[in-house]
Amino acid sequence: MKHKDFDHINCSLAQTLSVIGEHWTLLIIRDVFMGLRRFGELQKDLGIAKNILSERLKRLVAEQILEKEKGESGFYEYRLTEKGLALQPILLACVHWGDNYRPSANGARVVFVDRKDYLPIQAMSVRSHDGRLLNPKDIRAKRGPGFSSDNSDTPLQSWTTAD
Amino acid sequence: MKHKDFDHINCSLAQTLSVIGEHWTLLIIRDVFMGLRRFGELQKDLGIAKNILSERLKRLVAEQILEKEKGESGFYEYRLTEKGLALQPILLACVHWGDNYRPSANGARVVFVDRKDYLPIQAMSVRSHDGRLLNPKDIRAKRGPGFSSDNSDTPLQSWTTAD
DNA sequence: CAGTATCCTACGTGATACTG
DNA sequence: CAGTATCACGTAGGATACTG
Numbered sequence: 189m190k191h192k193d194f195d196h197i198n199c200s201l202a203q204t205l206s207v208i209g210e211h212w213t214l215l216i217i218r219d220v221f222m223g224l225r226r227f228g229e230l231q232k233d234l235g236i237a238k239n240i241l242s243e244r245l246k247r248l249v250a251e252q253i254l255e256k257e258k259g260e261s262g263f264y265e266y267r268l269t270e271k272g273l274a275l276q277p278i279l280l281a282c283v284h285w286g287d288n289y290r291p292s293a294n295g296a297r298v299v300f301v302d303r304k305d306y307l308p309i310q311a312m313s314v315r316s317h318d319g320r321l322l323n324p325k326d327i328r329a330k331r332g333p334g335f336s337s338d339n340s341d342t343p344l345q346s347w348t349t350a351d
Numbered sequence: 352m353k354h355k356d357f358d359h360i361n362c363s364l365a366q367t368l369s370v371i372g373e374h375w376t377l378l379i380i381r382d383v384f385m386g387l388r389r390f391g392e393l394q395k396d397l398g399i400a401k402n403i404l405s406e407r408l409k410r411l412v413a414e415q416i417l418e419k420e421k422g423e424s425g426f427y428e429y430r431l432t433e434k435g436l437a438l439q440p441i442l443l444a445c446v447h448w449g450d451n452y453r454p455s456a457n458g459a460r461v462v463f464v465d466r467k468d469y470l471p472i473q474a475m476s477v478r479s480h481d482g483r484l485l486n487p488k489d490i491r492a493k494r495g496p497g498f499s500s501d502n503s504d505t506p507l508q509s510w511t512t513a514d
Numbered sequence: 515c516a517g518t519a520t521c522c523t524a525c526g527t528g529a530t531a532c533t534g
Numbered sequence: 535c536a537g538t539a540t541c542a543c544g545t546a547g548g549a550t551a552c553t554g
Contacts, residue, residue, distance in 0.1 A: 228537095325466075
């Protein structure tokens with residue numbers, strides 16, 4: 189039958205995944221973050237089929253994550269919107285986890301540095317309102333005002349119930 | 352033909368996606384974070400087919416993201432390992448983005464609070480080594496020691512080349 | 515309860531050829 | 535160059551029945 193669509197699930201995670209959770213999508217976005225702009229560049233770099241790339245880009249433009257414009261070169265260029273740029277923490281968190289837990293033999297493949305001083309940025313971390321570093325089990329999830337406002341509901345107890 | 356596998360790509364992002372990028376996987380992990388432990392609980396909550404859930408759980412256990420043990424109840428229980436718990440920043444970043452850019456009508460669906468003082472945690476953000484908040488265009492990517500050490504290579508210019 | 519085993523379908527993907 | 539169109543195919547996913 190038809191695959192279930194995450195889109196209807198009233199859950200911010202599912203919502204996010206419905207946009208960037210498709211295969212290839214996050215890799216495309218990464219490439220645009222990396223400075224690739226043109227269809228051909230992306231296609232060549234990723235080794236993705238053109239029709240797939242075309243579909244994904246169309247979707248991302250529709251979602252206002254990318255903008256398509258004619259660049260100075262006269263070719264079409266894809267650029268990240270503010271909404272797209274806001275995905276950066278997700279990407280960085282993924283890269284960081286990958287570097288830690290599925291490392292290359294020789295160490296980190298990429299290092300992100302502050303443009304100003306060229307010093308590495310902090311690892312993505314969870315912090316309390318006053319800046320303390322929090323461990324996974326230090327936080328709880330509470331239902332917000334938007335919880336279960338539409339039909340579908342997601343149960344919500346505690347975020348990391350440490351037994 | 353066969354779908355391309357991200358696994359071989361020497362990129363920390365692709366590595367991460369090869370583990371948690373499959374459909375359902377991140378939602379399963381979220382549920383375990385939320386306190387669900389048992390096969391049936393997960394299956395019921397997600398509305399996922401049992402065979403799919405079974406496959407995903409097996410994979411996650413093999414990847415040492417989940418541990419399967421007999422709980423006190425006498426039933427099998429799945430719990431996050433340290434490697435699994437380390438996925439939390441990714442999840443939080445996704446939830447945060449979803450709340451911001453694909454909001455529910457009534458506001459945030461979930462609020463994460465510090466267990467100690469019940470105050471909301473900070474939004475996931477990128478910070479410099481000395482704690483300054485960085486914008487997407489404030490950072491650059493540099494190749495690390497593990498870059499392109501294996502065959503496959505990913506081009507690497509600048510992370511968010513602001514034109 | 516916690517899965518495993520089948521069957522079936524449709525979707526995602528890749529390859530290739532074609533268009534402006 | 536930047537796609538669109540078409541086709542073929544594997545497999546992910548759903549449903550259901552079955553097992554320990």
